[in-house]
Amino acid sequence: MMDKKSILLWVKKLLPFILLPFFSLALLFLIEFTHRGSFTLTVKWFIERRTAAIYTVIILTAIYYLLLLLKRKIFIVLFSLFNIFIFTLATVSHIKQSLRGDPLLPIDVTLISESMNMSESFNILSDRIILSIIAVLILLAVSGFLLFWSMKTYRYNIYTILLSVASAVILSYFVNNLVQDGATSLNQTFKLAYLDYDQRETYKHNGFTIGFLRNTKWLTTEPPEDYSKNTIESLVTEIKSDEKAENTTKPNIIFIMSEAFWDPARLENLSFNKDPIQNFRSLQESNVGGNVLTPVFGGSTANTEFEALTSMSMNFLPTGSIPYLYNLNKPIPSLPYALKEQGYETTAIHSFHNWFYGRNSVYKQLGFDRFISLEFIPNPVEDMYFLRDNEMTDLILNQVKDSNEPNFIFAVSIQGHGPYPATGKKPYANVEIDKEKSSANLESDSENIIETYGDTVGEVDKELARLVQGLEENGEENVVVFFGDHLPLLGENYKAYRESGYFEESGSYKEYKKMYETPLLIWDNFSKEKDQVELSAPFLAPYVLNKYGLEGNIVTDHLTSMLESGTSYIPRQDFIQETDINDEDLKEYNLLQYDIMFGEKYSIEPKNLKPNPKYRLGYADPYIEKAEVKKSDGETYVEVHGKNLTMRSSLFIGDTVVESTVDPETQTITAKIKEEDMNKKVQVQINDSLDRTLAKSNKVSISK
Template sequence: MNSVLAFVRAHSRVLSWCAALLFVLVWHWLAIRAGGRFLQVSPWASAYTRDLVAHLLLGVVLFAMARSLTRFMIATMAVFSVLTFGNAMKLSTLGAPVMPDDFAAARNMFLLLDGWSLVAAVLLVSVPTLLLVWSIDWKRRWTWVNLALVGAAVGLVVSFPADLVRAMDRHFGHSVWNQPANYQSRGLPIHLLQETTRALARRVPPPTAPEVDQALRLVAGERASEFVKVTENTAGAGFARPRRNLHMIVLESFWDPMALTASRLSADPLDPEFRRLWAQAGHSHLLAPVFGGYTANTEFEILCGFPVTADNVFFETGLKRDVPCLPRHLGEAGYHSLASHPNAASFWNRVNAYRRIGFETYWADQDFVLDDMNRAFLSDESMYRQVMERLRGAGTLGGSRPVFNYLLTYFGHLPYPLNERRPAVITAAEGHEVVAAYANTLYYKSRELMAFLRELRAADPDGLIVLFGDHLPALTPNFGGYTESGLLAGRRGEFTDPMFRTLVETPLILIDGEHGPVAVGDIPAYQLPALLLDRLGDQRPSILKLAAQAGESSRIRPLPGVHLVVAADEDRVCRGAETDAAACSESTRRLQAVETLRTDLFSGSQHTLLELHLPNRRFRAAAVQSGSQTPL
C-alpha cells in the first residue's frame, strides 16, 4: 500500500512539473505574439528558443520553491508579464529596452504619476512581488536550499562580472550602440543578466592622478599649460568676474513639429514671435543627450559641462561628489543661484544633485501655488508668473547680487494634457492624434514663453538669457510620428547618420542682453556652459571649459554606444565598427579622455580640481624639496 501511495505521489509530482513547464511554454508563446502584434516588440525569431529556455529555467527555480501549482502559475504569470510588457512599453516609447539602471530609477516614475496612473503603477510593482512571496513554501527545507543556490549564483556574478560578461558577449553577441538589437538577439532574461553583469564589471577604481593628468593634456591640448600653471589666483583674484544676470529656461519636450509633414497639421503651433526670434538667432540648435525622456541628463550637461555617454541617469548613478558646476562656479563670484521646477523635489535625485552642484535655492512643487494645472503639470504661465513675483519681491533682479535664474518647465510632458483654459486649436491627419495633442500643447507653451520673455527682457534688459528644448517629444511607439515623415527609422539600428542628428536637435536661442539674439550654431548640450561663461566675460579657470576644448574643431555629441561628430565639412556617426571613418579614432580617443575627467570629478578623487584650482602640484613638490614651501 505504501509503495502504491509513493508511486501516486511521485507520478503526481511529475505531472505537476510537466504542467508547470507547459504553462511557461504557453505563456511565452502568447506573450511574444501579443508584444509583436500590439507593440511591434519581440525577440528575433533566431532568439526565440534561447528566450524560451531562459524562461523555462526561471520557471524551474520558482516551481521548485512553490507551495502549489496554482500559486506558481498565478505568481509566475504576474512577474513575467510585468517584466515583458514593461520592457515592450519602454522599447516602443523611448526606443531602448529595460536596463539595470531602470530598476534603481523606478521610484522617480511614481513621482511623475498621479491619480489612477499612480495607483496602476503601484499595483504593477506590488502585486507581482506579493504574489511571488505568497507562492513560495517558506516552511519547506528544499526552498531554503534553492534560495542558497540562487544566492551562490548571485555571488559568483558579483565576484566575477568581467569574466562572465566576456563569455556572454562571445556567445550571445553585443552591440555597444544598438541596445534594442541586443534585447532582440537575446530575449529579456538573458539581456537583463548580461547588462547587469556589464554594469557590475564597469565598477572600476577611479582614475589615478597620472591618468587624469594624461587625459587633461589630451582634452585641453596646447591649452593644458594654461590650466596647470594656474596658482592661487584661481580663487578669483586677477580674473574678470561676471556681474550680469543669467537666465536659463529649459523647455520640456520643446521642438518644431512642422517637420512632421505626414501629420498635416492644420496650423503652425509655434508662436510667430518665437519664429522671428529663432530666425534672428540663426536657427541654432542644442544637441541633447536623450530622446523622449531622461531630462536630468540634459540638465547635467548644461549645468556641469560634461557629456553623458551611457543609458542611465547621471544625477542618480554618477554624481557622488560636490563639484564646481555652473551654479557653484557663479556662486563663488557672488551669484545667487536658484532653481525652479514645479515637480516633486526629489525626482531624478534633484535634491541631492542640485546641492552637490551648488544651487543655493530650489523651488519645487510644494513651493508653488498649483493654480493652473493640466492634470499633473503646472502651466508654464503660472510657473513664470510665480518666479517673477518672487524675484521682484525679494529684490533679486537689480539687487546687489547677480542671479543665476534656472527654470525647468514641467508643462509639455507626455501625454500632453490640456485643461479647459486651453482648448485644442490644431488638428492633424487621421491616426496622428498624439501629434495633434503635442502640437496643441506647443501652441500654448510657445505663447506663454514669449509673454514671459517680454516681461523678463523689460525687467532685466542687460541679462543673458538662454532657452532650449530638453529633448525631442516621445510621440507614438517605435518612433511613430517621426517615421511617417521619414525623419527617423522605426528601429535605432536602422538609423542613418542624418537621423542621429535629427534625434538630438532642439531649438536654441541665446539673447545677449541689449545686443539681442546671437547665432551660436548647433552645439552639444555639455558645451553650453563654456559658451555662457564667455558671454558673461567670466575669465576664471573652470572645469566647465574642459570638455568644450575637445570640440573646438568639431563638436562631438555622444549617445549610448555611438557618437555624432558635427564637423564643418560633413557630419559623421562613429559606431565603433570597422566601417567607421578614419577620423573616428581621434574623436573616440578624445571622448574617452573626457570620460576619465568626468569620472574623476564627479565620483572619483577629483585630481582634476587639484590641477585646475590649486597651485601646480609639480611646482609645490619642487618647492618643498628645495625647502622654500611647506606642503599643504
C-alpha cells in the same frame, strides 16, 4: 508490471522536473506578450529568435530546479513570489516603453515609488495587460497546485542533489555569459546580440529577461584605461595652462530646459494652419540658434539636465544610469558652483514635485542657493496633466527684479510634457494639420496627438516671448538659453512619427540626430550676435561661459578647448566614427569625468565645493501676521493672514491639521473652529504630495 499506485507514485516524483520546463516556456510567452504588447510580435519573436527563447527557458528552469531543494511550502512561496516579480517587471517595462520609448532597466527598479506617483495621472492598465495578469494568475494557481501535490512524496536523493548542482553550474555559466563583452561562444551559439547603446533593440532581439539580466553589469563602473594620479595631474596642468576668456560682464543667465520642446514643422510630410513656435523661430533667426543633441528620447529629463549643469556626458556612464538618483550625493563641479564663485545668486525652478528625480537634495549638491518647486508656487494652474509655464515665467522675472546680485536661474518647465491625448482638445486649441498640403496618411489618434502637441508647445512659445519682453524692459543685461530636454512622445511605439514618415527605422546617423536633437536659442539683450551652432548638451555651459567671458571649471575648460578646436558635438558611442572628434580629447574627457564622479578626485579640490548651508526649498517660510475669529451663517471661522502662503499650505490648530481654504491672492487661510480650540495657537505648514513637511510658519494666538 507496475500497478496504478506505483505509476501514480512515479508521476508524482517526476512531475516537478517535467512540469517546470513547460511552465518556464508558458511564463516566458506571457512575459514577452506583456512586454511587447502584441500577440503577433510575440509569436514572431518565438519563431525568429527561438534560440534566445531557449536560452531564457534554460535560465528560468535552472532557477526552479534550484528552488526544489527547499521544503515544499517554502518552495511554493518563493516560486510564486519570483514569478510574480519577474512578470511585474515585464509589465512595468511595457508601460515605461509606451510612455518613454525605452524598456525597463535594472537601475530603474529603485524608481518604482516615483513611477507610481507619476502613474496616478495616466490610465496605464490596458486590456492586454489585464488579460496577461489574469493568465499569469491562472498559470500560477494550476502549476502551484500540481507542484504542491506532487512534492508531498518528494524525497531528496543523489539524483536530485546532482540535478541541483548541475542547475547551479548552468545558471551561473549562462548568467555570467550575459554580462561579458564581446562575441562569446555561447552568444554565438544562441545568436544573442547586445546593442548597449540601443536598449530597445537589445530587448526586441533577445527578449525582456535576457535584456534585463544583461544590464545588471552596468550597476558598477570600471575605471578607464590609464586612470592614475599622475595622468590626471598632468591633464589638469595642461588644461589650466590654456588661456582663458576675459571677464567683461556679468549678465543674468537664465537656462530654460523646456519639457519636450520641439519643432512640429520638422515633420516634413505635414503642414499646419499656423506656426506653433513663431516667437521662438523669430528669436532664433535674430540671435544664436541651432540644435542641442540630448542623451534621451521621450523621457529621462534629468539626464539632459545633468549634462547641461555639469558638462559631463551620459556616454561615459552605465547604460540606464540616472546620476541624479545614484551619483550626486556629494558636491561635484557644476555651472552653478562656477558662477557662485563669481558673485552670482543661483536659483532652480521646477513646477513639479520637489522629490521627483531627487531634485530637492541634488540641487543643493550642485551649488544652488534655493529650489522653487511646485509646493512653493503660490497659485499653480493646471494645463491638463501638468502646470502651465505662466507661473514659472513670473518667478523668473521676479527673481531678476528682486535680486541685487547677478542671477543664474535654471528653470525646468513642465507644460510641454506629455502624454498628448488621442481624442479631445485643450480649451485653447487652434493648431490644425492642413490635410490638403500634407502628404502623410495619419490615423485619427495620431492626428489629434500631433495637433494637441502643437497647441501645447504654442502656449510654451507665448511664455518665452513674455519672458524675453520682460527681460528687455528690466534695464539689466540678460541671457536666455532655451532648449528642449528631449523630443515629445507622440503616441505609443513612435506611432505618429512613423505614420508621418519622420521615423523610418533606418538606424542611420541622420535618423539618430533627428530623434535626439531639440531646438536651441541663446538670446541676449546686449550683444545681438547672430550664429548657428550644433551643441551636445554638455557643451551648453562651456559655450555660454566662453561667449560672455566668465570663468568655468576643469571640465568646462576642457570642453572649451574642444570647442575651439572644432568639436561641439558628441553623439552616442556607436556614431562617434561619424564625427571628427579627436580620440585623445574624448579619452581625457572620460578620465576627468571618472575621476570626479567615481575616482579619487585628483582633478578638483572637493573642499572648495561647499553647498550653501542656507540652501532651502522656496524663497521663505510661510509667515502668519495675525489670526482672527470671523462668523458667517452661524458658523465660527478662524481667518489667518500671512505671507508666503501657497496652495500646498495646511493649517494646524494646536497640533491638529484642519480642513481649510487657501486664497493665495489675499494670502489668507480660512477654517472652521470649535469653541474649545479658541485658546490654541495656529501654524501653517507647507507639505508635499508624500505628506512631508517642507516649511513651517511661526505660531500665533487667535485674536477673539
